[in-house]
Amino acid sequence: MIQIFQSELLDVKNVSDSVKILRFSVPGNFDFKPGQYVSLSVPFQGKKLRRPYSIASSPGENYIETCVKLVDGPASKFIRTLKKGDCVELFGPAGKFLVDKNSLQNEIVFISVGTGITPFMSMIPCILKNKFDKKIIFIKGFRYEQDVLYDAEFETLKEKYQNFEFHNVLSRPKNPEFENRGYVQDFLEKYLGKNFRGHVYICGLSPMINAAKEKLISLGVEEKRILFEKYD
Numbered sequence: 141m142i143q144i145f146q147s148e149l150l151d152v153k154n155v156s157d158s159v160k161i162l163r164f165s166v167p168g169n170f171d172f173k174p175g176q177y178v179s180l181s182v183p184f185q186g187k188k189l190r191r192p193y194s195i196a197s198s199p200g201e202n203y204i205e206t207c208v209k210l211v212d213g214p215a216s217k218f219i220r221t222l223k224k225g226d227c228v229e230l231f232g233p234a235g236k237f238l239v240d241k242n243s244l245q246n247e248i249v250f251i252s253v254g255t256g257i258t259p260f261m262s263m264i265p266c267i268l269k270n271k272f273d274k275k276i277i278f279i280k281g282f283r284y285e286q287d288v289l290y291d292a293e294f295e296t297l298k299e300k301y302q303n304f305e306f307h308n309v310l311s312r313p314k315n316p317e318f319e320n321r322g323y324v325q326d327f328l329e330k331y332l333g334k335n336f337r338g339h340v341y342i343c344g345l346s347p348m349i350n351a352a353k354e355k356l357i358s359l360g361v362e363e364k365r366i367l368f369e370k371y372d
């Protein structure tokens with residue numbers, strides 16, 4: 141059920157100059173499905189704008205977490221001013237970027253760049269906890285080593301579940317020896333191979349999603365097996 145509610149900012153983590161992880165309180169009856177988002181009300185020029193943010197946490201907690209890239213826009217400016225204890229208006233949950241039950245018949249691939257990782261922080265642990273026994277491959281892209289998000293969390297999942305693997309791809313690694321240098325779409329053949337039969341979930345900005353889709357189709361993945369959420 142979609143609700144509009146007042147929420148307290150319980151925690152703010154400055155991951156870098158331009159990325160924050162925010163934790164918001166939710167009402168006791170708040171329920172969502174992994175992959176959904178909440179919209180934040182943003183005061184702007186005497187009006188109220190709404191900006192959607194995917195939920196990174198798992199259902200059943202008394203908070204929701206999101207991971208936000210700060211750009212040069214009204215929501216980003218507003219979020220920069222927020223501090224622990226502040227109250228904001230949230231609207232949600234909403235969104236149809238959900239795990240399709242048909243995906244669970246086969247291996248699943250997830251692809252993100254930057255904060256496009258956010259819905260997968262909720263979806264992947266949930267699928268694994270539900271005893272999914274086929275392979276999950278997660279390819280996550282960033283620019284530099286210091287931009288990598290949620291690595292410890294995915295490392296813990298990898299240790300716990302033998303059927304889960306993830307690979308970081310960096311477009312501008314500082315380390316000249318870094319193996320996966322480039323863009324996520326350049327590594328699809330390497331990690332999926334040519335006979336991949338499952339579904340692919342992609343999240344991030346349109347240029348990456350379009351490039352990844354094009355590459356997947358060239359590898360024989362039908363368009364109906366590619367599900368995506370565009371942030372722009």
Ligand SMILES: Cc1cc2nc3c(=O)[nH]c(=O)nc-3n(C[C@H](O)[C@H](O)[C@H](O)COP(=O)(O)OP(=O)(O)OC[C@H]3O[C@@H](n4cnc5c(N)ncnc54)[C@H](O)[C@@H]3O)c2cc1C
Nearest residue numbers: 191192193194207208209211213214215216255258371372
């Ligand atoms: C369904 C949905 C879920 C979303 N979830 C998230 C999320 O979990 N985390 C998140 O950081 N953003 C997310 N976004 C994007 C977010 O809603 C805003 O667009 C973003 O915060 C910019 O808002 P703004 O008002 O600051 O700037 P605007 O003036 O609205 O946007 C300026 C430009 O910033 C670019 N932009 C938008 N998002 C990003 C991004 N993540 N990285 C780089 N450039 C970007 C776009 O090209 C846009 O044209 C989501 C968008 C959608 C549609």
